[in-house]
Amino acid sequence: MKIVLASQSPRRRELLEQMGLEFTTKSPEIDESAYTGPTAQDLVEILSREKALWVARGEDPETIVIGADTVVVSEGRILGKPHTPQEAEDMLLSLAGKDHLVCTGVTVCQGQRHTSFREITQVTFRALTREEVQDYVRTGEPMDKAGAYGIQGYGALLVEGIRGDYNNVVGLPVHRLGQALRDFGVDCLKLAACRP
Template sequence: MKIILASRSPRRRELLERMGITDLEVIPAEGEEIATRTLTTDQLVEELSRRKCAEVAASRPEDLVIAADTLVEIDGRVLGKPVSEEDAARMLAALSGRLHRVYTGVTVRLGDRTITAHEMTSVRFRTLTQADIIRYIATGEPMDKAGAYGIQGYGSMLVEGISGDHYNVVGLPVCRLAKMLIRFGVDPLALAAEKEQRT
């Protein structure tokens, strides 16, 4: 059995490697992310992660597949990845000085067995000036991230406070995923211990 990440996100791959999962194959799901208005944000991220997982698992039923999807919510509006610098500026202005929620849905599948869950983290931004927004966008960092910021990079300078799983905001709720993997017989702590003993 191989472990497959159904995402091209380098951040998710890095987090899995930090969990001790180094023998990892990456097969990004190609399906379109279609927002369903009838779903709440937590239901939506779960559904999107399920779709990604099912797409990759269809061709690799003997392997364990992990998929995730992250969205930002503020005032009932869902923010995905910005489509342009102007879109990123609008998102950052909306988040400025305010509390928002970051949701990540994660699905693990092996054969006919699937487990899906989500994590929610509250994040408060400091008040941003127009110059702050322009400078941050100039770093290029916001363009491939839900909500137009990366808490693990320069975006950390925008965050005043956080309540919940920090790694959830990066794109993968590590603690929740570890508990899910244990239910499939994969213990990330055991893998991490083996990895450290080899080095």
């Protein structure tokens, strides 16, 4: 069965590989700024669905397409990917010493059938000095990540704790995605057990 990830995110690719899936990737060509939702949690679910359906339109109806979208929410404000190093620095300083939420929406679709869900993880940053933040920004790591940090990289040095799914903060809630895929006939553990 063909599986397509509607994303070029290296983190999402790594997580699907960790799940033992064989897949291809295709970037959806949608204007994310054209979509709104009453809450950030609604918005990521809407965007994941639009991404998955956009890619699915160009695929065979039997193909399974996975779409996802992640945002960081702090004090009611959505933090996407920073556009400049200064914006990354400002985001990180606003997160320092506080809790924030990482919200990921995921959609799995096959032909006309689709299911969407969201996962929310609470992350706590330790107190940070401006110098630490500037050093982290100079690594380049924050520039392609929602909230300007990657928990799987140097960003782990900023995190004091998390409550919820770690993989969700990386980019995909693996346990919930595995359950959703099973409903579409893809059992990751069975596939792993059958490999030589």
